[in-house]
Amino acid sequence: MRNHLNLGRVIMISGLVLASTASVALAEMSATTVTDLEVRAGPGPQYPSLGLATRGSAAVLDGCIEGSNWCRIDVNGMRGWAFAESLAIDQGGQSMIVEEHRVDLGVPVVTYETTGSVAGGADPQPGDELLGRVGEVNPPELVRTYIDTNPVDTVTIDGDIVIGGTVPETVTMMEIPDYEYRYVRVNDRQVLVDPNTRQIVYVYQ
Secondary structure: OHHHHHHHHHHHHHHHHHHHHHHHHHHEEEEEOOOOOEEOOOOOOOOOOOEEEOOOOOEEEEEEEEOOOEEEEEEEOOEEEHHHHHHHEOOEEEEEEEEOOOOHHHOOOOOOOOOOEEEEEOOOOOOOOOOOOOOOOOOOOOHHHHHHHOOOOOOOOOOOOOOEOOOOOOOOOEEOOOOOOEEEEEEEEEEEOOOOEEEEEEEOO
């Protein structure tokens, strides 16, 4: 038991060191836009556009969401979100696309939290803090069990699978007995979808 407690302390201390390192990276990571891109108020195409950043604009990269290629940047007086494939970082004189070299570049991980539930919550505002988890849906274990025992073929769509994103009309959503949401397998990720808005409300890891 003592060894387990000591290991827990080591892990916790390591986490604090990593957090400090990430804070330094947040202040120092500079990027450049490699295409004309729209900066959005949240991490997804469904969020309102804050404006256009032209190719070659200098930006400050805060970080990217884990499991997603949406990154938060400051560019041309706008603080919002852009897709990682449109951002590059200079590394020793070589321009490296963030999407392709995220780990090599040591891009920090950030999170995004809306101010209400995903379906019908308040619209995200420019400058919203990146805290906590996204969404308010916590499916019971029985839902996961049902999905696992009733598998469906995966559907491939462009872009990242993020909470708050929408599933195309062409995608068939599967019902779950006695549960308000439906499920779909998209890009090999099992997700729960609001059948009324077709918004993704939960993504299984």
